[in-house]
Amino acid sequence: MKLIICIHNHQPVGNMDHILEEACTRSYMPFFNVLEKFPAVKLNIHFTGFLFDWIKKHKPDYITLLKELHNRGQLEILSGGMYEPILALLPEDDALTQIELHRDMMEETFGVRPKGMWLAERVYEPQLPKVMARAGIQYTIIDDNHFKSIGLKDGELYGYFVSEFEGEKIFIFPGLEVLRYAIPFKSIEKVDECFKDLKNAGADVAIFGDDGEKFGLWPGTYDYVFAKEHWLESFFRYLTDNASWLETVHFNDYIETTPPKGRIYLACQSYREMEEWCLPPERAREYDKLFHDDGLPCRDFFKGGYYRHFLVKYSESNDMHKKMMRISKLARGNSAAKEHIYMAQANDSYWHGVFGGLYLPHLRGSVWHHLIEAQKILDPKEPFVDGYIDDINLDGHDEAVIRNNEIEASFRLKEGGVLYGLDYKPSSVNIMATLKRRYEGYHEKIREAVAQPAADGTKTIHDMVLAKEEGLEKYLHYDWYRRASLIDHILGNGATLDAFYRCEYTEPGDFVREPYRAELMKENNGVNLILKRDGHIWQGDTMFRLTIEKNIAIVPGKAGLSVDYRLTGEVGVPFLLGIEFNFGFLGSGGDRYMETENGLYGLAQHGILDASSSIKFHDPYQNIEIFLEFSEPAELWTFPVEVVSLSENGFERNYQSTMVMPVWQFNLADGARNIHITMRLDRTDQA
Secondary structure, eight states, X not given: OEEEEXXXXXXXXXXXXXXXXXXXXXXXXXXXXXXXXXXXXXEEEEXXXXXXXXXXXXXXHHHHHHHHHHHTTOEEEOBOOTTOOOGGGSOHHHHHHHHHHHHHHHHHHHSSOOXXXXXXXXXXXXXXXXXXXXXXXXXXXXXXXXXXXXXXXXXXXXXXXEEEETTEEEEEEEEOHHHHHHTTTSOHHHHHHHHHHHHHXXXXXXXXXXXXXXXXXXXXXXXXXXXXXXXXXXXXXXXXXXXXXXXXXXXXXXXXXXXXXXXXXXXXXXXXXXXXXXXXXXXXXXXXHHHTOTTOSOGGGOOOOOGGGXXXXXXXXXXXXXXXXXXXXXXXXXXXXXXXXXXXXXXXXXXXXXXXXXXXXXXXXHXXXXXXXXXXXXXXXXXXXEEEEEOTTSSSSOEEEEEESSEEEEEETTTTTEEEEEEEGGGTEETTOOOOOOOOTTHHHHHHOOBOOOOOTTSOTTTOOOBSSTTGGGXXXXXXXXXXXXXXXXXXXXXXXXXXXXXXXXXXXXXXXXXOEXXXXXXXXXXXXXXXXXXXXXXXTEEEEEEEEEEEEEOXXXXXXXXXXXXXXXXXXXXXXXXXXXXXXXXXXXXXXXXXXXXXXXXXXXXXXXXXXXXXXXXXXXXXXXXXXXXXXXXXXXXXXXXXXEETTEEEEEEEEXXXXXXXXXXXXXXXXXXXXXXXXXXXXXX
C-alpha cells in the first residue's frame, strides 16, 4: 500500500514575530530535524508565502535544511495562494496571481515549479478546477467528506479523481478523515491498526493531509510529539521499518504511475468542522448534537453550512471582503497596490472557528492596514475631498462614504446612521475595526468549564475545553447593535452604566438601529453628509416625537470630522442623550491611554468619568491619537468591549475596543437643542 503524507505549514499575514518564532521552534524546525534522520520517508510539504518569507529572513539555516531534504528526494513541494487566501472569494485574476507568486517563490528556492497546490481551508467550489488549471496546477488535496457527501463510499476513496470546469481539468486527492484524527493523536499501535484496516479494506493508497502545527504547536502536543514521548520519531521509524508493505510516495510520482479512478464533480464544501463553524450559533449546537448522535444512520450525507455564510454571520468580515473586492477592481494594472491587496486576502481574518481568526484584533488590523495602503497608492496625490452614497457592502441598502487624502469615513444609513469605518491613512489604521459581542455556540461550554491544566497530546484540538482564566462566564454579554461610533442613544434618567455595559437596559428611543435619511452636499471647500431621522421617545404608553439630525463635515487636507447635532421635538419628559464611540486598538495595555481634563486612564477603564469637554486616546503602537471635543461638557461613560472567544489555546477574553460615550441631560422645553462634536486624528510621532 502506498501512503501519501502532505504537511501544510501556515502563519497568517500580520501575525507577531514571537508567534512565528515559537511555531518554528516548537513545530516546523523539530519536525524536519526528525525527518532528516529517516531518509527513506517521503513527504509532500506546503508553506504559505508569508511564513516562508519570514523563515527565509529569520531562519536561513532552516531553508538550507529544506533544500537538502528536497535535493535528496524526500520532499515534494506544493504551491498554493501566496498569502493563503480562500480562492473562491477572490476575483479570478487575483486568484491566478496569488498562485503564480507562490509558484515563483518555490521555484526560486527549490529549482522546481510545483505541480500541486494546497487549497486553503480545503474550501472547494465547482469553478476552481478552471482557476487552478489556468495557473498551471495539476492536482490538489481536499477532505474525503467532499466525496462522501455526493455518494462515494470509503472503499471508493483510495486514489485520485479528475474533475473539470469549462473544459479545464484538475486531479483531486481525497484526504482521509480517519487518518487526520489519528495522526499524531493516537499511539503508533493504533495508527498501525488504522493502516492495516485500510489495507484489508482494499486500499492501494491512503492519503493524509493536515496542518503541520498539530505536530508540536497545538496545546499539549510538543512534549507528546517531540520532547518526551517522541511520537514523530517513532512514527517515522515505524514507516521505515514497514516500507515493504507501506511505502511513502509523492503525489506526482503516484500520478505518473497510477491512472485516476474516474471523473467526479464536487459540490461547494470544506472540511466537516468548518461546515459547523459557519452555521448560526444555535444551529451549530444542533448540528454538533445531531452529528454525535449514535443513532444517526449515515453521517456521510449530514452536511453542515456553507463557508461564504461567514460573510453573513459576521458583518465586520463582510465589510473587509467587500472593500477588498472594490479596491482590487480599482487597482487593476497597479502592481504596488495589488501587492497590498494580496496580503489583505489572507483568509484567517475573515472567519472564526476553533482558531481565533476574526476575533484577533491584530489579524483584522493587518487586513485593514493593507487595504488602506492600497487605497493610498490609488488616491490622488494632491489634496481632495469627495463623497458618495452607494450599496458598498452589497446588503441591498445604501451606505455613505466621505473621504479626503487623510481619512475615509463610512456610515450605515439603514442602522442608526452610525460611523462604522474610519480609515486614518497616515498610519494606515481603521480605528473602527472592532467587533460586537456575539453569542457563540461554544459559550455554553464556557459556563461548564473551569480553568484546567494544559491537556495532554492525546486529544485533538477539536476536543479540548480549556479556560485560560477563571470567571469567563462573567463576560458573556451580547450586543443588540453593532459596535460603531456616532450611535445615538436616548436613555431614561434611571439608566445605569452597569446595565448599559451588559446590554440589559431599556432604551426609550428608536434611533440606534433604525434608518436615517441621507443627503450629500458637495462644495469646493468640503463635503457635508446630513443624516436625519424622525423618531420617537416612549414613556410608558406615551409617545413623543423627536428628530435627530447630524451634519458631518469633511474638508480637504484635514484628518478629522466636524459633527453638528440638532435635536428637535416637543418631548415632555427629560432624558439622556448618549453619543457612543468605539475605538478599536490592538490591545488595551502598554503605553496606551485616554486623557480627559481630569486625568489619565487606561483603555480598559470601566466607569463614569467626571464631566469633561474633551478626551484624547493615545496609541503609540499604531501611531495614532484621537481627539474628541464637545461644545458642552459631558460625563463620560466608558468600558472595554471584550469578547469571550475560542482559540487553539482554549477559551479566552479578547479586548476589541474601548467604548466611550459622552452623556448629556436633555430637556427640550424650548423644542430644540444643539451639540457640536469635533473629531481629530493625528500621529503620535507628530502630536
